[in-house]
Amino acid sequence: MEVNITVFVQMFNFMIAWFLLRMLYLKPAITVLDQEQHEHDAIVDKKHKWQHSVITKQQDIESRWHMLKRFSKQHRPDIAHPDFFVFKDVASQIDPEPIDKDQIKTLSQEIAQAIVTGVDHVEQ
Secondary structure, X not given: OOOOHHHHXXXXXXXXXXXXXXXXXXXXXXXXXXXXXXXXXXXXXXXXXXXXXXXXXXXXXXXXXXXXXXXXXXXXXXXXXXXXXXOOOOXXXXXXXXXXXXXXXHHHHHHHHHHHHHHHHHHO
């Protein structure tokens, strides 16, 4: 196999053509692609910063929640003590009056009328 001078001339010609095409014809397209890549990288960086911020805030909220749960467990009142019961003597004194069916019907009609009046008032 003989290497001819035309192979070197063709390589030189190709290199000149490639350089001219790249610098003159493709330079605006390459510039636009570089700008878009830079903008894309900036957006991805911003997204990662926001994600990190959100994760940090969620961890902060979770740690505060656990801290409040511990605080409330430590400072909850002792309800086992009988003096803290509010209705301890009243519960045995409460006897509800029985309501007959006519009273229930009358009360349900009054409640229904009140609801209808309230809805009519809202619609106007």
